Amino acid sequence: MPLDPLVLSRMQFALTAIFHMLWPVLSTGLAIFLVVLEGFWLRTRDPFYYRQARFWAKLYVLNFGIGVASGLPMEFQFGTNWAPLSEFVGDFFGAVLGFEGAMAFMLEAGFLGIMLFGWNRVPPVVHFLSTVMVAFGANLSVFWILSANSWLQTPAGGSFADGHFHVQNYFAAINNPFMLRSVWHMSLATVETSMLVVAAVSCWWLLRREAAEAIRRFFSFSLKLALVILLVVAPMQVMAGHESALQVAEHQPTKLAAIEGIWDTQPAGSAPEWSLLALPDEAAERNRWQLGVPGGFSWILEGRSRLSHDVRGLDSWPQADRPKMVGLLFYSFRVMAGIGIAITLLMAVTILLWWRRGLTAETLSQLPWLGWAWILAAPAGYLAIEAGWVVRCVGRQPWTVYGELRTADAATVLPAGEILTSLISFAVLYSVLLVCALWFGSRIIRRGPDLDLTAP
């Protein structure tokens, strides 16, 4: 098969995005956790909270550094590999990336130095303010990036003419139909995943027999705080996920058909089966086999026993207008939703046990499976996020700007060898990066907090 520059550019974007996404998640969610911890410290002046803040900040900074570095190719790829897209949507999309840089990223990076090294250099209130700014900047980044990505999913606020998008109303473009629920869904995801990491690290320490009493106290606290935050966030995320699915149903029918493996149009008034598992066959345009819940689809989509309107199947569009890789989309969606529900259930079980036995190091040592369940939930959080982005962006194909600009027309015409070189080196580099990040991250975790640290 001859190498197709379009395929290579897509692979490169997917590769860099999948790897990059692993890091900003923690630096966005954990930043909020750090604000809470430092808030405790500022109020009580108890060095316990100060040490909490210092320990978790170590994981934060490792993540932030790699996040910045691994994010650089994302921005520049729009120019190097997707120059026609840049020209087509630059008026709006480029402006939003500029806003992200000026409003969000610069804020985070500008105050980071003070947050990390400024403990003895600036007054505590200024330090707290810096931590707040870092967290605010990170979350503002989520807002702008998700607004930009949502606009590619549901372009609004202007018109397309002579190979350009002309903005008529910037606020309508920023506040496009997908924006609000996408930002909400992703913000919850960063907090949820970060708290899963905090809970997992805490459980790992609490399960260690040799951990000293002071260490147990330290991680009991961080576990509880993470669980309290999760108690709010995890159920909300299930709802936000459902809302996101509904907006897909409304605005991107091809994506809905692909994630549900629907090939034939389901008429209004019918009660179709909901497939739990299936083997979609794109050549035959049907599922080879499926395991389904009879009459379940309309309950999931509309909360009622019969569909109120037609749901189009994939075969109602010409092949060129629907996403490929239906199997990938079908299962990515199930992985994401399944993990979200599983974590909420784990949360509920833990709360129940907490209620009855008290959530202490002792409870965990009597119920090691509970600790291990939380430890396994941390990578599951990341997996859910990656799966969600696959659904979001692969499901949008064959469009880069949904319904307006095809991916094939968005790519720069480049020699395949050139993209292949950068693609392979990014693949190698990012793999090494991930291994190193896991290694150094686990080292920070294994070393544990410094309990002799004196507060400024």
Add this chain to the structure above:
Amino acid sequence: MDFLDLFMPAVWFVILALFLLLYVILDGFDLGVGILSLTSSDEQQRSVLMTSLGNVWDANETWLVLMGGALFGAFPLAYGTILHALYAPIYLMILGLILRAVAFEFRENSSQKRPWNLMFGLGSVLAAAAQGVCLGTVLTGIPTDSQGHFIGSTWIWLNWTSLLVAFTLIQGYVLIGSTYLILKTSGDLQRQHVRTAQIAAATTLIGALVITSTTPWVSSSLRERIFDHQFLPLFIALPLLGIALIVQLFRSLRLGQEVWPMVYTVLLFVLSFAGLGLLVFPAIIPPSVTIFEAHASITSLVFMLTFIGVLIPIMLFYNLYNYVAFRGKVPSLEQAD
């Protein structure tokens, strides 16, 4: 409306130039210190060098991200065309910046510092060299069709002019890095960087002289600009001013001054930058595509200006505050925390 058609693209050209200048000065000394870290004789010295960057490197690098985003938004055509033409050097620059940034983080957490030190230094060299190549290529010109799309070869960036600019930019970064270290260190380390500053000042001067004297032969459009009677006095004055600054720089280094070497170096950067800006303006994809052809719609430019323009002084303020909070010499290891 006519006024805005001329005014807004020019404003954005100036803003982009400001972002780029800030990047080149701030990440310039950052990259320079990275390159100089290769010359450190022991781990303790290197730690001081790294500590001097700890609180600022993220923010410094962000000016590049900001410049990229602003170029994308304000001149989408230029963003696409220039990055397309410079695929390889841009990709090498990103590679260098990634290597350098992660080496910085991993070194902190590692007991085996040697490989990360090397990666930090070499990543800095790679990033600096690639930036020089990009700058050199853009100055000599990027061939485009009538729509402003790139039509040249994949290897357009590989030529003597861009390599010369790359070499000079590396020297310039080493110079500004040395003067930063003169400011932030003391004792042996400071004396050592007075020497590197002297050497770098000499090599930068040679590079700058060669670039200045060969520029008129590099491309016809640059030649026309230089010998245009409106601009000629400026193009005579700028190099003379540059030489005066270099003389002052050498003098202040000899006198053992701490602040002035960096001030003179920054002024040299500003001066060179003004020269380059005058050479290309109003082209944004030299030699043929101007800011008036490549800009986003005027309403977009106005919209971006209301959001980003207001933020520029605020960004400058808190970045400055960061430097003020960490002013003075880099504390040694035992004082560091």
